[in-house]
Amino acid sequence: MISIIIPCYNAENFVARAIKSALEQTYRETEIILVDNNSQDNTKAVLEGFCNQYPDKITVLEQPKKGGGAARNMGLHHAKGTWIQFLDADDEILPDKLERQVKLIAKESPQLIVGNFDRVINAKGLKLRVSKKPNSKNIWHGLITARLGITSANLWEKKAVSAVSGWDERLSSSQEYDLIFRMLQNNAKVAFDIARTSALIHYGAGSITRSKNTEKVIEVANNYLNLRLRIKEHLTAIDKLDKRTLALLNLFMYAYLTDRRAQIPEYVNEKLKQLDIRLSLGDKFSQLRKYYIKRAISMVSR
Structure with a gap:
């Protein structure tokens, strides 16, 4: 079982894309946990619509504490899977991502799988797609240069994430690299899925x-x-x-x-x-x- 956790804040205009990408995975042993994080728009109605359509597959939770880290930790607490796919609400995972990465679990017994991703930049009517491959040669150099994947491209062992107390809810940025660092400090083994793109990371003009x-x-x-x-x-x-x-x-x-x-x-x-x-x-x-x-x-x- 893989638990796909999607934190959602004011995501009514794009979260359907993320949810559909989770539903379209060729690996079928999944559950989808949608965590509404104080949305002020119609996000909750969108999430409940998907839950009503797929009641055996999708669960909707509400996290009153602000921040993506808190929403992910709530999903982690409720997850039934032994592995976790954290998926940001504005991203999407490609259909064979989980199937490919599950094969790596059986082959290499890691606690973290790092995947390729493409940045999709939308600005002023133009769309640019840039491929980002991880540094698989030196773990520490990859961490320093932010080349150990990204939240949605990676796959995380639940036990290993929980062992380092999950996401640091105080952080507003560098969250996944802080988590990876603490996992490496705890001697987590890393495997690399670098043959194909795993996720599309969408960027707009309002980057923090x-x-x-x-x-x-x-x-x-x-x-x-x-x-x-x-x-x-x-x-x-x-x-x-x-x-x-x-x-x-x-x-x-x-x-x-x-x-x-x-x-x-x-x-x-x-x-x-x-x-x-x-x-x-x-x-x-x-x-x-x-x-x-x-x-x-x-x-x-x-």
């Missing part, structure tokens, strides 16, 4: 990372940086922080900060001083070049 709300942008930045500092501390403690990994950590924190200098300049300047990130001149030039290329593309698309 490009929000004009300064407090939200700083909160997201803190979550991103704090996770990597915890990774650094852990790898130091277990004597696995080699020069290459340290350089990668510094490079990605530097790149993340410089990419947000225009949004939160004072925060970025202060953090760069605090972290005392030391990069070669070549690395700094490379990151600045990438930043200005991204800015140019952004200006053209406006």
Whole structure:
């Protein structure tokens, strides 16, 4: 049994796509748990409509505590499956995802399966689909660079997730990578499903990372940086922080900060001083070049 858990907040316009993708899985031993998380629109009516249509397959729960982490944890608590498919309400999983990944469970006995996904970016009438493959060569490098899949592309063993107390409900971002980090700290074994795309991750124009709300942008930045500092501390403690990994950590924190200098300049300047990130001149030039290329593309698309 695999439990497919879909947290829903004001999702009336797109949650049907996610639910249909769960119903269309070629692997049939599933249950679907829909968790309404204080929606202010007609989401609950949409969820109940699907529940009425598939009463033996779908359960609807209500989570009064705000946040996707709380909704996922409620679904996890009620799940009957030994494996969990967390599926965000605006995403979709491809029909053979679970069938493929169940075969990996039998073959490799992992606690986490990391899958490929495609970002589907919808903005100003244009649709762009970009494939994202995980780093299967080095687990820690994959974690640092955010290349260990994404919530909806991965498959999670219920026992292993519960062993690290589930999702951190205090976090507003970096949630799945925080969970993966804690699972790795607990010696979870990871398998990779990299032959085909597992999920489509839909993005609109209102991404929180490009929000004009300064407090939200700083909160997201803190979550991103704090996770990597915890990774650094852990790898130091277990004597696995080699020069290459340290350089990668510094490079990605530097790149993340410089990419947000225009949004939160004072925060970025202060953090760069605090972290005392030391990069070669070549690395700094490379990151600045990438930043200005991204800015140019952004200006053209406006």
